[in-house]
Amino acid sequence: MVGLLNTSSIMMCPHAGTVSVTSSNTKTKAGGNYVIRSSDTFTIAGCAFTISSSPHPCVQVRWVQPALKSKVVGDFVLNANSVGLCVAGDQAVQGTVLINSTQSQVSGL
Known part of the structure; x- marks a missing residue:
């Protein structure tokens, strides 16, 4: 099993943009902060990606592989093995x- 992601987990796009999460989960915590789910809102700021010298930054994350079995408030959670597309x-x-860091106190599949 691997650690669940929570609102203090550190994530980035491949171009060094910072991922921020807005979670609607107000019931379940792991490692002192709320567990995040694939249905939460993930925005990216500070992406430096360009195409032909024109800015083309990553702006959001779309999760394609959440945890396979663990759910919180009816939706699949995210863990260190989850896959999100920028x-x-x-x-x-x-x-x-x-996914650069996550909490290690609670794990799930």
């Missing part, structure tokens, strides 16, 4: 989200 404003996929 997408631009035009919905172009620009790489996978990098």
Whole structure:
């Protein structure tokens, strides 16, 4: 089993943009902060990606592989093995989200 992601987990796009999460979960915590789910809102700020010298930053994360069995408030949670796609404003996929840290007190599949 691997650690669940929570609102203090550190995530980035492949171009060093910072991922922020707005979670609607107000019931379940892990490691002192609320567990995040694939249905939460994930925005990216500070992405430096360009195409032909024109800015084309990642702006959000779309999760394609949440945890396979663990749910919170009726939706699948995210863990260290989850896969999220970083997408631009035009919905172009620009790489996978990098999960740099998570809490280690609670794990799940």
